[in-house]
Amino acid sequence: MPPPDGRRVRGDRRRREILAATLRVVERDGVAGVSHRSVAREAGVPTTSTTYYYATLDELLIATLTWSAEEMAASFRQVSLTPAAVARFIADAAGPHRGRTLAEYELYLLAARRPELRAAARRWISLMAEVAGPRDPVALRAVLAGLDGLLIQALIADFPPMAEDLEPVVSLLMLGG
Amino acid sequence: MPPPDGRRVRGDRRRREILAATLRVVERDGVAGVSHRSVAREAGVPTTSTTYYYATLDELLIATLTWSAEEMAASFRQVSLTPAAVARFIADAAGPHRGRTLAEYELYLLAARRPELRAAARRWISLMAEVAGPRDPVALRAVLAGLDGLLIQALIADFPPMAEDLEPVVSLLMLGG
DNA sequence: AAACAAGTTGAACAGTTGTTCCACTAGTCT
DNA sequence: AGACTAGTGGAACAACTGTTCAACTTGTTT
Structure with missing residues (x-):
């Protein structure tokens, strides 16, 4: 306040x-x-x-990317937990919201070099954990990694994947079959 | 030649x-x-x-990162296909070979902005596909995404994960249980 | 031997960078 | 009213950038 x-x-x-x-x-x-x-x-x-x-420039970058992750958290919470909704979210992130998602991933990777950004990066992960729903630690980690990888691979594809194509993969990751 | x-x-x-x-x-x-x-x-x-x-600088960057991915391919082929070996590989990539892995991931993300690098980035993915072994397309995609995400999340952790901790997760991803 | 292309290099170009300095305005407090 | 501080902005600094140029060496071909 x-x-x-x-x-x-x-x-x-x-x-x-x-x-x-x-x-x-x-x-x-x-x-x-x-x-x-x-x-x-x-x-x-x-x-x-x-x-x-x-x-300094560092200060500016850190503030921006931390704030941006925080801001993204709000819209993230509105995603429901069904595989179809998550697939739609990933498709949108790699399509219409590509620029923003790319920016977010650059933060993600920058965190590997700058510890100050780790908190913001982990915020991302813990938000995905909410989406994934409650499950045992090993399974949770597998789902989080899967969604993360799906997102980044969607970004380097020549054409953004469609939600329908993503859905069975997300389903397999989230429901385990 | x-x-x-x-x-x-x-x-x-x-x-x-x-x-x-x-x-x-x-x-x-x-x-x-x-x-x-x-x-x-x-x-x-x-x-x-x-x-x-x-x-130009671009030419230099593209050449370097393409070559680096190609070179990494060689060492990649020597990883055997058991979950334990893959877990060890990820632990090494995030630990002793952290710098190199980070460089490789910056290429990966750069490919999102520069189509010239997409080929090299996909090379990465197809190599992981070899490690994952033959399986149906949906399952393959899930495994690839999972391994990818596991690797990137290992990079932004405060301490690189140990192979023993990784192993059950990799196992779950690769064997589905 | 002369001619040639490949490779090598120092110097220089104009443009951009992060950052600092100083003069100034506009609100707030006493 | 005067003093003080946060905010504003123009100008300038030295350092660095990508890139070009012209002179030079080297090894090879005729």
Whole structure:
């Protein structure tokens, strides 16, 4: 809950605008395309604004990707637990929401190099665990890995897979037959 | 088979040195750390050498990652098909060979943005298909996704998982129980 | 021996980068 | 009213980037 302080509130808005702009840049050009200047250009603010709120590029990246994972969590919770719904979710993630999903996966991999991002990355996994439903630890791990791999393989396919094709695979992973 | 031509042979050697140096840079600093100059420094050659053999940075990256996937294929074929061996492979990939595996996964994800890398990325998948052994398409896809996800999740864990912990999960994925 | 292509290299180009500095405005507190 | 602080933004810094150029060496072919 932000304080009802005039100054802070104004600052927070611009903070969010910068984060949103950064995410758009990542979606469009990948993490590689993020610079203080490219983000400032995208947000329509002077370059010094981005450095004012996020002193270093690392800080900016970490804040963006953490926030983005947090934001994605909200929409994630609305997915129901049937294999068909999960298949539809993966198909959408690799199709219409491709850019966003790609950005999210770059965070995922960046977490391998930057421990600060691990929390956000694990957030992803624990959300998938909710989707997978309760089951014993070994089976849970297998399902999570399966859904994760399905998603990433969908991203590098020449054409995004269709939900109907995904459904039997998801079903096999989630129901074990 | 390279021609026994003196000039070409000498050139090819330097080509390989540059590729190897690039891979080392990717392992150490990620794709983000690759520049004509950083690679040249790593290889101990002048900057113009890297541009002579690979006119653009993209060309260099694509060549390196394609070659690296091809090279990894060799060691991959030696993995036997038992769940225990696959578990050991994953544990090693996330532990001792972490840098290399990370580099390989950055290729994997880069393929999502650059179609030129898709062939190399799919090579990965088809190699895993060999490890998985023959089975019907749906089951194969589930196993491949599972192994893929297990590997990537091992990379973002705080500590690399041990083969013993991995083994039951791999077993469940491969044998379905 | 001359001609040629392949390979090698230092220097330089213009453009971009992260980051810092300083002057300025606009709200808030005393 | 004056002092203070958060926020704003223009200009500049040195460092680095991808890429090109022209000069040079080397090995091979005629």
